[in-house]
Amino acid sequence: PNITFILPDESIKVVDAFEGDSIMQTAVDAGIEEITADCGGNSSCATCHCIIDDAWIDKIGTADEVEFSVMESAIEPQPNSRLSCQIKVTDILDGAIIHVPEAEW
């Protein structure tokens, strides 16, 4: 599935992602430097923060309470904020649009 990342400078990176990878892994492999993923995908660092495009939030889903509190301890999350390590790539996500914020740490 193709995942479209919109970077802080508005540039667009379309990545051919592997099913079963996380969005975080996909971004790291694509060289997106804002996603440092310091905890390695353990849902504890929030350095994989991304914002799901409005058009995709229903399919991908919002953060649950636990995920939200991890983000709140590190950043100021928006309603569509997610930890990208907690989103698995599936076929359903083909064409998904993910906004990558400026690194906040």
Ligand code: FES
């Ligand atoms: Fe640390 Fe996602 S990589 S919370």
